[in-house]
Amino acid sequence: MGGGTEFHIEWEEERYPEGIKWKFLEHKGPVFAPPYEPLPENVKFYYDGKVMKLSTKAEEVATFFAKMLDHEYTTKEIFRKNFFKDWRKEMTSEEKSTITNLSKCDFTHMSQYFKAQSEARKQMSKEEKQKIKEENERLLKEYGYCVMDNHKERIANFKIEPPGLFRGRGNHPKMGMLKRRIMPEDIIINCSKDSKIPSPPPGHKWKEVRHDNKVTWLVSWTENIQGSIKYIMLNPSSRIKGEKDWQKYETARRLKKCVDKIRNQYREDWKSKEMKVRQRAVALYFIDKLALRAGNEKEEGETADTVGCCSLRVEHIKLHPELDGQEYVVEFDFLGKDSIRYYNKVPVEKRVFKNLQLFMENKQPEDDLFDRLNTSILNKHLQDLMEGLTAKVFRTYNASITLQQQLKELTNPDDNIPAKILSYNRANRAVAILCNHQRAPPKTFEKSMMNLQSKIDAKKEQLADARRELKSAKADAKVRRDEKSKKIEEQLMKLEVQATDREENKQIALGTSKLNYLDPRISVAWCKKWGIPIEKIYNKTQREKFAWAIDMAEEDYEF
DNA sequence: TACAAAACTTAGGAAAGGCAGA
DNA sequence: TCTGCCTTTCCTAAGTTTTGTA
Numbered sequence: 001m002g003g004g005t006e007f008h009i010e011w012e013e014e015r016y017p018e019g020i021k022w023k024f025l026e027h028k029g030p031v032f033a034p035p036y037e038p039l040p041e042n043v044k045f046y047y048d049g050k051v052m053k054l055s056t057k058a059e060e061v062a063t064f065f066a067k068m069l070d071h072e073y074t075t076k077e078i079f080r081k082n083f084f085k086d087w088r089k090e091m092t093s094e095e096k097s098t099i100t101n102l103s104k105c106d107f108t109h110m111s112q113y114f115k116a117q118s119e120a121r122k123q124m125s126k127e128e129k130q131k132i133k134e135e136n137e138r139l140l141k142e143y144g145y146c147v148m149d150n151h152k153e154r155i156a157n158f159k160i161e162p163p164g165l166f167r168g169r170g171n172h173p174k175m176g177m178l179k180r181r182i183m184p185e186d187i188i189i190n191c192s193k194d195s196k197i198p199s200p201p202p203g204h205k206w207k208e209v210r211h212d213n214k215v216t217w218l219v220s221w222t223e224n225i226q227g228s229i230k231y232i233m234l235n236p237s238s239r240i241k242g243e244k245d246w247q248k249y250e251t252a253r254r255l256k257k258c259v260d261k262i263r264n265q266y267r268e269d270w271k272s273k274e275m276k277v278r279q280r281a282v283a284l285y286f287i288d289k290l291a292l293r294a295g296n297e298k299e300e301g302e303t304a305d306t307v308g309c310c311s312l313r314v315e316h317i318k319l320h321p322e323l324d325g326q327e328y329v330v331e332f333d334f335l336g337k338d339s340i341r342y343y344n345k346v347p348v349e350k351r352v353f354k355n356l357q358l359f360m361e362n363k364q365p366e367d368d369l370f371d372r373l374n375t376s377i378l379n380k381h382l383q384d385l386m387e388g389l390t391a392k393v394f395r396t397y398n399a400s401i402t403l404q405q406q407l408k409e410l411t412n413p414d415d416n417i418p419a420k421i422l423s424y425n426r427a428n429r430a431v432a433i434l435c436n437h438q439r440a441p442p443k444t445f446e447k448s449m450m451n452l453q454s455k456i457d458a459k460k461e462q463l464a465d466a467r468r469e470l471k472s473a474k475a476d477a478k479v480r481r482d483e484k485s486k487k488i489e490e491q492l493m494k495l496e497v498q499a500t501d502r503e504e505n506k507q508i509a510l511g512t513s514k515l516n517y518l519d520p521r522i523s524v525a526w527c528k529k530w531g532i533p534i535e536k537i538y539n540k541t542q543r544e545k546f547a548w549a550i551d552m553a554e555e556d557y558e559f
Numbered sequence: 560t561a562c563a564a565a566a567c568t569t570a571g572g573a574a575a576g577g578c579a580g581a
Numbered sequence: 582t583c584t585g586c587c588t589t590t591c592c593t594a595a596g597t598t599t600t601g602t603a
Binding site: 157159161166167168169172214225226230293294295296298303304306308336337338339375376379390391392442444447448451539540541 | 586587588589590591592593594595596597598600
């Protein structure tokens with residue numbers, strides 16, 4: 001792997017044979033969702049204007065809907081249709097014959113009850129809140145840790161997802177469906193043979209107990225919406241996740257060494273006589289230049305209609321031979337992961353442009369742009385170019401190299417700490433923009449900006465006062481007054497930096513790139529170089545996740 | 560080799576926590 | 582001490598890649 005052999009020995013005390021993830025694994029199993037508590041008698045459900053007492057099962061599902069009443073999606077046709085269909089499955093035959101129209105269902109009383117409940121929770125006394133906190137801590141202590149080989153490790157998600165209504169992101173065809181309650185009989189336990197096997201809740205048994213040390217999960221079950229498997233795995237601070245993370249960045253650093261060659265290669269391939277090779281080369285160019293995701297095919301009607309690079313359709317791009325004074329502009333407009341819109345106008349090389357024209361010839365808008373390509377073909381090719389290379393490595397590589405470059409460019413040695421941190425955030429922001437990590441502007445954004453502005457105004461006023469006092473002060477008081485002004489000046493500057501940062505961050509989410517794409521050693525090195533406390537860049541959780549990097553990187557670290 | 564299933568990483572929003580100023 | 586706001590943590594969906602199977 002290079003670059004960190006010493007570290008390797010220190011952090012991975014034992015080597016494992018190929019594919020073996022652990023030798024010993026012991027845990028307590030999952031925590032199940034609390035059982036359903038029926039509503040008090042005085043909370044009513046109405047059908048067609050008349051009070052109706054629901055069976056426990058039907059009532060439980062009704063409460064899921066009632067809790068979502070304020071959300072826009074309970075008004076959506078698909079959501080309502082899916083919900084009603086699944087709800088009816090839980091009804092008794094009498095309920096089924098009575099309740100035939102969702103629009104005649106009145107959940108408002110139930111909804112009010114839940115609102116009152118959550119209000120009451122907020123108003124709880126200190127002691128009551130403390131009691132709940134202690135109970136959570138007990139649960140964490142008992143179920144939140146496992147032993148993997150010689151380490152006690154934190155488990156990420158030891159609580160089983162409670163039942164509820166499925167809400168996918170974007171325009172999901174399954175929104176509103178009932179996510180059923182997971183029982184011990186659904187659960188597969190994975191642990192080592194010689195460990196203390198977790199016991200199922202009284203009166204229940206596990207679906208299966210297995211001892212598979214070729215995988216890292218502790219618990220799995222199959223969810224009923226997509227039929228996919230869900231897992232309980234370890235926290236990012238664990239050895240097994242940390243090592244994998246480190247390995248990911250080492251792969252990206254290997255790409256750095258051969259990326260020029262790969263770029264030359266795909267540029268050559270734009271001229272290939274084979275259509276398949278040309279498509280592959282243009283797609284790879286997009287993945288590299290624009291940090292697009294690979295874009296696997298998805299089953300139609302099972303998920304929201306989103307795409308990545310290989311699954312782009314003709315309707316997702318527009319070609320402009322000339323636009324705003326630039327030649328050969330490609331306009332991208334599509335929904336990517338989580339139905340986040342990707343919109344970008346990009347000048348490309350003439351050859352790319354001509355190829356795109358060729359790929360689009362005689363096609364309908366809904367046809368695949370790269371009809372001779374998929375992620376498996378692309379990744380196979382990448383594997384030939386470099387061992388371990390896959391499409392997503394380009395995102396990691398380009399994100400990390402961009403951070404490193406931007407930090408070099410933006411950091412001003414004369415700046416104070418808040419200004420340097422602003423530069424760091426701007427470098428981080430450049431990456432988030434590259435990776436299209438967006439967020440909905442916070443609901444109170446405008447207000448919060450205004451609050452901050454009035455703080456700034458007040459501080460300016462204070463500064464003016466201080467300066468006036470300084471002017472009129474007697475010689476012996478000048479020094480003290482001057483110090484006071486300086487202090488206020490600094491505070492003002494800090495506030496102004498904060499305002500700039502917040503404004504620039506309105507629609508950008510920095511967390512995702514920080515957590516998943518940026519080699520933490522770059523940040524650690526930057527902190528060391530400029531004497532910035534690491535706590536200013538990484539919070540506690542992040543420091544735990546990146547413990548390996550904090551331990552390892554010196555100020556001269558180069559990605 | 561192709562396809563499906565399994566495993567694992569990446570993602571944004573909601574809820575909870577905690578802290579500063581009233 | 583309370584309130585309101587920002588930060589952190591939780592939650593779990595939605596991707597990518599790897600593995601298994603015929």
